[in-house]
Structures are given as C-alpha cells and as structure tokens.
Amino acid sequence: MIEHQLIVSILLIVAICLLLMVSHRIKVAYPVMLVLGGIALSFVPGMPRLRIHPDVIFLVFLPPILYEAAAANSWKELWHWRRIIGSFAFIVVFITALVVGYIANTFIPGFSVALGFLIGGIVSPPDAVSAAAIMKFVKVPRRVSAILEGESLFNDASSLIIVKFALIAIGTGQFVWHQAAASFVWMVIGGAGVGVLLSYVIIKLYKWLPMDENIDTMFSIISPYLMYICAETVEASGVLSVVSGGLYFSYRRILIIGFSSRLRAENVWNFLIFLLNGLAFLFIGLDLPEIMAGLKADGVNLWTATAYGLLITGALVIIRMGAAFSAVFVTRFMSKFITVADSRSQGMAGPLVLGWTGMRGVVSLAAALAIPLYIPGTQTPFPERSMMLYITFVVITLTLVFQGLTLPVLLKWVKFPNYDDHLPPEETERIIRIGMAQASLDFLQRNNKCADVKRSALLNSLVTHWNEQLESEGLATLYDDELRKNYHNILNEQRLWLNKLNNENERVDEEIVRHFIHRIDLEEECLLKE
Structure with missing residues (x-):
C-alpha cells in the first residue's frame, strides 16, 4: 500500500x-x-x-x-x-x-x-x-x-x-x-x-x-x-x-x-x-x-x-x-x-x-x-x-x-498610462551605484582603513571605481584576513545603505533594491570561497 x-x-x-x-x-x-x-x-x-x-x-x-x-x-x-x-x-x-x-x-x-x-x-x-x-x-x-x-x-x-x-x-x-x-x-x-x-x-x-x-x-x-x-x-x-x-x-x-x-x-x-x-x-x-x-x-x-x-x-x-x-x-x-x-x-x-x-x-x-x-x-x-x-x-x-x-x-x-510611481529603473540604478560607492568610502574613512587600502591592489582598485562612481566588476583574491574582513564590512555597509534608501525613498522600486542586495550576497559568497 x-x-x-x-x-x-x-x-x-x-x-x-x-x-x-x-x-x-x-x-x-x-x-x-x-x-x-x-x-x-x-x-x-x-x-x-x-x-x-x-x-x-x-x-x-x-x-x-x-x-x-x-x-x-x-x-x-x-x-x-x-x-x-x-x-x-x-x-x-x-x-x-x-x-x-x-x-x-x-x-x-x-x-x-x-x-x-x-x-x-x-x-x-x-x-x-x-x-x-x-x-x-x-x-x-x-x-x-x-x-x-x-x-x-x-x-x-x-x-x-x-x-x-x-x-x-x-x-x-x-x-x-x-x-x-x-x-x-x-x-x-x-x-x-x-x-x-x-x-x-x-x-x-x-x-x-x-x-x-x-x-x-x-x-x-x-x-x-x-x-x-x-x-x-x-x-x-x-x-x-x-x-x-x-x-x-x-x-x-x-x-x-x-x-x-x-x-x-x-x-x-x-x-x-x-x-x-x-x-x-x-x-x-x-x-x-x-x-x-x-x-x-x-x-x-x-x-x-x-x-x-x-x-x-x-x-x-x-x-x-x-x-x-x-x-x-x-x-x-x-x-x-x-x-x-x-x-x-x-x-x-x-x-x-x-x-x-x-x-x-x-x-x-x-x-x-x-x-x-x-x-x-x-x-x-x-x-x-x-x-x-x-x-x-x-x-x-x-x-x-x-x-x-x-x-x-x-x-x-490595453495601453497603460505612465503612472510615474517610481523613478525610471536606470535612474534608480544610478542612485544606488553612487550611494553604494559613497557608503563604502565613508566606511573606510570613518574606520581609518585608508592605510589598508594601499596594501591591497583590489581594495585600491575598488576605491578608484567608487571614486568614479562606477560599479565594481569582478572580484580578485584577498589574501590578508584583515583585508578580507574589511571588505566584508564594506559589503554589509552597502546592504545597510540600500535598506535605508528603500525605507526612506518611496519612489525607489524595492524590486531593484532587492536585486542589488542579492548581487552583494552573491559577491560575498564568492569572497567566502576564496
């Protein structure tokens, strides 16, 4: 049976x-x-x-x-x-x-x-x-x-x-x-x-x-x-x-x-x-x-x-x-x-x-x-x-x-009108990239980690990207445990900023915010496997 x-x-x-x-x-x-x-x-x-x-x-x-x-x-x-x-x-x-x-x-x-x-x-x-x-x-x-x-x-x-x-x-x-x-x-x-x-x-x-x-x-x-x-x-x-x-x-x-x-x-x-x-x-x-x-x-x-x-x-x-x-x-x-x-x-x-x-x-x-x-x-x-x-x-x-x-x-x-409830996706993504870059740089300055940046080609490269308000593409190896920890903290700071942006700006589409958080999670998962 x-x-x-x-x-x-x-x-x-x-x-x-x-x-x-x-x-x-x-x-x-x-x-x-x-x-x-x-x-x-x-x-x-x-x-x-x-x-x-x-x-x-x-x-x-x-x-x-x-x-x-x-x-x-x-x-x-x-x-x-x-x-x-x-x-x-x-x-x-x-x-x-x-x-x-x-x-x-x-x-x-x-x-x-x-x-x-x-x-x-x-x-x-x-x-x-x-x-x-x-x-x-x-x-x-x-x-x-x-x-x-x-x-x-x-x-x-x-x-x-x-x-x-x-x-x-x-x-x-x-x-x-x-x-x-x-x-x-x-x-x-x-x-x-x-x-x-x-x-x-x-x-x-x-x-x-x-x-x-x-x-x-x-x-x-x-x-x-x-x-x-x-x-x-x-x-x-x-x-x-x-x-x-x-x-x-x-x-x-x-x-x-x-x-x-x-x-x-x-x-x-x-x-x-x-x-x-x-x-x-x-x-x-x-x-x-x-x-x-x-x-x-x-x-x-x-x-x-x-x-x-x-x-x-x-x-x-x-x-x-x-x-x-x-x-x-x-x-x-x-x-x-x-x-x-x-x-x-x-x-x-x-x-x-x-x-x-x-x-x-x-x-x-x-x-x-x-x-x-x-x-x-x-x-x-x-x-x-x-x-x-x-x-x-x-x-x-x-x-x-x-x-x-x-x-x-x-x-x-049917033809839907332009409701204009949210910012255009491209504008939202631009705001998010700029904000994440600024949050990362603020974290490094706030915690006096600028010296650590010079010890890592990756962090130095990322800081350059952030200063140019661009999104990081790819991930190299972080050999130093302390540098790895700092990068974990930076990614977490980006998540917190995204969460704050979503809560404070009603014109930002939450689906896009969740997409960026998911990408950060995947990036951190890759970092964990290094």
Missing part, C-alpha cells in the same frame, strides 16, 4: 514537471495547465480516486505559500496602497459573499440565506498565484502587481472568517451580530498579534543563539507552521498570523540573517513553493471524479449543477469588475477629504486589468472541502454539500481557464 502511494506520488510529480514544461513551451500560465492536466488525469483508467482532506491544504500547503508571498512582498508598497488593498481584501470580499449569497438563495433551490452566504464566502477570494504566473509573460505596471499581491495576502483570511461565521449560523440556526463582531475583531487582531509576536521571538533567537545556514533555513520553514497552529489554537486567524509574521520578518531579515543563509534559503524556498503550488493546482483537477460522485449520490442533475456554477461565476466576474471601476470613482471623491495614494485621472486600463484578475484557486477548494458531512452537533447531513463543492469546482475551473487564457491578450491590448 505504501509502495503504491509512493509510486503514485512520484508519477504526480513527473506529471507536474511535464505539464510545466508544456506551459512554458506554449506560453500558458502553469495553474491553467495544471488544472486542465489534473482533469485529464482524473479520467485515466486505473487512476486512484483522490480524496483531499481540507486540513492537508490548510495546514500543509497554505502556511508556507502565504509566508513566502508575504516575505517576497514589499511593505512599502503595501502601505502606499493600503486603502485599496484593504478595500479589496475585506470590503469587496464581504460584498461579494453577500451578493453571491443573495443570488444563490434566490435562484438555487434548497439554498437558505446562510447556505448562500457560505458559498459566497468560499468563492469570494481571488487566487494571486494564478495572476502572478500569468503576469510573468506580460509586463504590467508595478502598482497593478503590488495591489494584486497585497490583496492576495489578506483576502484568504477574510473569506475564511466569513465561512466560519456561516458554518456557525447553519449549525446553531441563528446569527448573533455582536458576538460575531467581537469574534471578527479577535480573529483579526489576535491573528496579526500572534504572527508578529512569534516572528519577534524568532528574530531574538537568531541574535541570541549561534546558527548556521541549515538551521536558519529550517527555522524559516518551521516558522509559518508555528504561526498558523498557534493562532488557530487561540481561535484567531491562522492566515493573518502567517501573513503578518512573514511581513514583519521580511522587513527585518536584512539586519539579522547572514548573506549565506539568505542565498541557501532562497533556493530551498523556490523548490518548496514550486512543489506545493504544482500539487495544489493538480489536486483541483484530480478531485473532479470525487465531486461528481457526490452529485450523483445526491441525485443532482449534472447539467443543472453546471448551470448554477455558470451563474455564480458570471456574478463573481461582474461584481469584481464593478468593484474595480467603483474604486476609481470612490478614490477621486475621497481625495477631496483625505490624502489618497493617487487622485489623478489615469484612465481605465488599471481598473480593467484589476477587475479581470479574479481567478479563484486552491483556498476556495479547501474551504469547500472543509464543509462537514453533518451539521455540527447533529447527525443531520449537511445540506447541499455536494452542490457547493461542484459549484466551487466550476468557478475555479472557469475563472482559471477563461480569464487565465484571456488575461495575457487583455494585457497586450
């Missing part, structure tokens, strides 16, 4: 690799290819029927995926676009759940208001992995990707909170607003607090205890699981705990994590997220036979269920498009009373793309699978469970395939 499961697991990984190679070849976003590939594999004769336990996704898949997304995100961009990100991550998700709930209650027989609200909460959060994968093929303005990435960090939490309240209402037959409000506040504040607190403790451990690259990497992998479990234990939001902890750690990691650990962890995390995302999207397609079997057992007509899925999908697309364009007019109106990120009229390209990037993904599937077989506390079968699972599957598949395949075409068709 174990050998059979191992063989199936290996074959699934091979299938993921093949599907990804095909997606790169035909330039289709890999989530689309993996879902379609999973559906095709599910009908292969002899393919074992997949039963995905929701805890596997919530506990095994979700924490590291969210943590990595938070760590890769820019706190500066999040804060700059905080209002629109917060609106889409919380207000739009709540409105979507309400509207979908009303539609389900009105048009789908057997759906009460609570059941409608439940399916609304399940399908309300867009999946950022899909949008990010698609936007790799087409260049989009930084503000659009920043808003999408920021929204994705928090909308999962808000939708799962809605699902929890809907399940309580169905189980108890009532909904107490003041209790729900208090619970919501605790889930948000408690979840964020647990994540930041644990991240703070982990940072202190880095400072107090000696660690190497392997321990650092293991701590980075364990951290999201600890944050999620601890938050869920105190009935707070595990998702918000992971996101807030990841953001806090990302903001501080340059100051506490060594260059070698960052490089090692980056490679490990790239592989881990690649595997988890691949399995998650493949599982969506592979779960189709199990979902259809549930429909058949309940005597539900497949075409009728598909029509309901199309109805909900269409409603989701319209709601998000309406929210994206409404955000423009709300921003212009509110700019008369408060300071907004950008009150200028910038055309409709941004809202159009933002509205069309509403692909649903693995979180929606996990939330649907988490619906219990029986109403909590009773032996009564949970009403319309198989219908909700199938509607969720239709929503995920249609939004991924239809919107996922048409989004690249849309991105090539």
Whole structure:
C-alpha cells in the first residue's frame, strides 16, 4: 500500500514537471495547465480516486505559500496602497459573499440565506498565484502587481472568517451580530498579534543563539507552521498570523540573517513553493471524479449543477469588475477629504486589468472541502454539500481557464498610462551605484582603513571605481584576513545603505533594491570561497 502511494506520488510529480514544461513551451500560465492536466488525469483508467482532506491544504500547503508571498512582498508598497488593498481584501470580499449569497438563495433551490452566504464566502477570494504566473509573460505596471499581491495576502483570511461565521449560523440556526463582531475583531487582531509576536521571538533567537545556514533555513520553514497552529489554537486567524509574521520578518531579515543563509534559503524556498503550488493546482483537477460522485449520490442533475456554477461565476466576474471601476470613482471623491495614494485621472486600463484578475484557486477548494458531512452537533447531513463543492469546482475551473487564457491578450491590448510611481529603473540604478560607492568610502574613512587600502591592489582598485562612481566588476583574491574582513564590512555597509534608501525613498522600486542586495550576497559568497 505504501509502495503504491509512493509510486503514485512520484508519477504526480513527473506529471507536474511535464505539464510545466508544456506551459512554458506554449506560453500558458502553469495553474491553467495544471488544472486542465489534473482533469485529464482524473479520467485515466486505473487512476486512484483522490480524496483531499481540507486540513492537508490548510495546514500543509497554505502556511508556507502565504509566508513566502508575504516575505517576497514589499511593505512599502503595501502601505502606499493600503486603502485599496484593504478595500479589496475585506470590503469587496464581504460584498461579494453577500451578493453571491443573495443570488444563490434566490435562484438555487434548497439554498437558505446562510447556505448562500457560505458559498459566497468560499468563492469570494481571488487566487494571486494564478495572476502572478500569468503576469510573468506580460509586463504590467508595478502598482497593478503590488495591489494584486497585497490583496492576495489578506483576502484568504477574510473569506475564511466569513465561512466560519456561516458554518456557525447553519449549525446553531441563528446569527448573533455582536458576538460575531467581537469574534471578527479577535480573529483579526489576535491573528496579526500572534504572527508578529512569534516572528519577534524568532528574530531574538537568531541574535541570541549561534546558527548556521541549515538551521536558519529550517527555522524559516518551521516558522509559518508555528504561526498558523498557534493562532488557530487561540481561535484567531491562522492566515493573518502567517501573513503578518512573514511581513514583519521580511522587513527585518536584512539586519539579522547572514548573506549565506539568505542565498541557501532562497533556493530551498523556490523548490518548496514550486512543489506545493504544482500539487495544489493538480489536486483541483484530480478531485473532479470525487465531486461528481457526490452529485450523483445526491441525485443532482449534472447539467443543472453546471448551470448554477455558470451563474455564480458570471456574478463573481461582474461584481469584481464593478468593484474595480467603483474604486476609481470612490478614490477621486475621497481625495477631496483625505490624502489618497493617487487622485489623478489615469484612465481605465488599471481598473480593467484589476477587475479581470479574479481567478479563484486552491483556498476556495479547501474551504469547500472543509464543509462537514453533518451539521455540527447533529447527525443531520449537511445540506447541499455536494452542490457547493461542484459549484466551487466550476468557478475555479472557469475563472482559471477563461480569464487565465484571456488575461495575457487583455494585457497586450490595453495601453497603460505612465503612472510615474517610481523613478525610471536606470535612474534608480544610478542612485544606488553612487550611494553604494559613497557608503563604502565613508566606511573606510570613518574606520581609518585608508592605510589598508594601499596594501591591497583590489581594495585600491575598488576605491578608484567608487571614486568614479562606477560599479565594481569582478572580484580578485584577498589574501590578508584583515583585508578580507574589511571588505566584508564594506559589503554589509552597502546592504545597510540600500535598506535605508528603500525605507526612506518611496519612489525607489524595492524590486531593484532587492536585486542589488542579492548581487552583494552573491559577491560575498564568492569572497567566502576564496
């Protein structure tokens, strides 16, 4: 039995690799290819029927995926676009759940208001992995990707909170607003607090205890699981705990994590997220036979269920498009009373793309699978469970395939204005090169290391380059341990200056800053091997 499961697991990984190679070849976003590939594999004769336990996704898949997304995100961009990100991550998700709930209650027989609200909460959060994968093929303005990435960090939490309240209402037959409000506040504040607190403790451990690259990497992998479990234990939001902890750690990691650990962890995390995302999207397609079997057992007509899925999908697309364009007019109106990120009229390209990037993904599937077989506390079968699972599957598949395949075409068709959010890349790089050179020279003068410069042809050459405000190309050997240490200190001084520049200048694109920090890490890694 174990050998059979191992063989199936290996074959699934091979299938993921093949599907990804095909997606790169035909330039289709890999989530689309993996879902379609999973559906095709599910009908292969002899393919074992997949039963995905929701805890596997919530506990095994979700924490590291969210943590990595938070760590890769820019706190500066999040804060700059905080209002629109917060609106889409919380207000739009709540409105979507309400509207979908009303539609389900009105048009789908057997759906009460609570059941409608439940399916609304399940399908309300867009999946950022899909949008990010698609936007790799087409260049989009930084503000659009920043808003999408920021929204994705928090909308999962808000939708799962809605699902929890809907399940309580169905189980108890009532909904107490003041209790729900208090619970919501605790889930948000408690979840964020647990994540930041644990991240703070982990940072202190880095400072107090000696660690190497392997321990650092293991701590980075364990951290999201600890944050999620601890938050869920105190009935707070595990998702918000992971996101807030990841953001806090990302903001501080340059100051506490060594260059070698960052490089090692980056490679490990790239592989881990690649595997988890691949399995998650493949599982969506592979779960189709199990979902259809549930429909058949309940005597539900497949075409009728598909029509309901199309109805909900269409409603989701319209709601998000309406929210994206409404955000423009709300921003212009509110700019008369408060300071907004950008009150200028910038055309409709941004809202159009933002509205069309509403692909649903693995979180929606996990939330649907988490619906219990029986109403909590009773032996009564949970009403319309198989219908909700199938509607969720239709929503995920249609939004991924239809919107996922048409989004690249849309991105090539629309003409984005010059938002002028950041300095041009060439100007940013020029500022960084000059600043790094000045920081290096200031370090040498501040620490009276000028005499050491004359003892090393390399340092002397580098100082010449810095004085000319040019970037160093290549690295020679530093034979003297003291000179090697000085050069380590200079590289660290450059990193600190880059971190300061990023925090103080909002027009500097953080992606470029991180690119330069990565290059310094690689340079220091080469120095270590000398």
